[in-house]
Amino acid sequence: MDIYLKNEGYRLLKANDGQEALELLERYQVDLIILDVMMPRMDGIEACMKIRESKNMPIIMLSAKGQDMDKIAGLSIGADDYVTKPFNPLELMARVKSQLRRYHQFSGPQRSDESELEIGDLVINTSTHEVTVDGQEVQMTPREFAILELLASNQGIVLSMERIYQEVWNEPFMESKNTVMVHIRKIREKIEKDTHNPRYIKTVWGIGYKMERL
The missing domain is CATH 3.40.50.2300 (Response regulator)
Structure with missing residues (x-):
């Protein structure tokens, strides 16, 4: 190595x-x-x-x-x-x-065209890689942020686990459902008040996940 x-x-x-x-x-x-x-x-x-x-x-x-x-x-x-x-x-x-x-x-360096995605009390800054919920900053790993940004950029649209994996990992899916599920669970633990009844990221059984429009 x-x-x-x-x-x-x-x-x-x-x-x-x-x-x-x-x-x-x-x-x-x-x-x-x-x-x-x-x-x-x-x-x-x-x-x-x-x-x-x-x-x-x-x-x-x-x-x-x-x-x-x-x-x-x-x-x-x-x-x-x-x-x-x-x-x-x-x-x-x-x-x-x-x-x-x-x-x-x-x-990297902050860009002048800083942009934010706001979903209810969830704010995602795509320039500074900052995430806040109710005004409180939440620490995200690069993978978690990439998944959250992907879902937030497609509010109301159901994204399959295959699409999430391929866009975030940049490699073939190859039956990687568990990998996506684990990351979604970690994201929910950080942004949801009730992970059993999530407000932001909804599971669409048999298909994938979507970010709710709030």
Whole structure:
């Protein structure tokens, strides 16, 4: 991984465990994190949860566990992508580039044509990557923001899970319903007062999701 990343021109910081990674994040500006699940002292799951308490850069999880529930667990605690070992290094490079493009798109310099999407008390600023509910800012990962923006830009229109996945992940769907469902659940936890009776994101059973017109 070190060789491939450096060949692509990336600068790297290496940590031997999750605790060391947290210490590096306090001292350096980091644009993307690749976390192995199995690490000493503090594993990747706990490290991801700690990072997500204050930071929103993309996190790619690596694990030898390939079961759906393991992937769902990784995505549920804030990871943006999950890669199962063994993997092709070129596939990982493609995922790194995709995550960085999206992250820099949303967190780059503020444009003069700043635009906002307002749905009831939910405000989505597509220029600054800021989301507020009832005036309170809500922290979103790049993936979560991309899904929320996609739904908000198509208010009242039902979007299939296949379309959401293909537009946000920029890759073929390949039966990735669980991935979309996990991200929708995380978004609801952040913007909905009652996740069992959501106000903003409605489930259209058998089809997908839509953002209500309010």
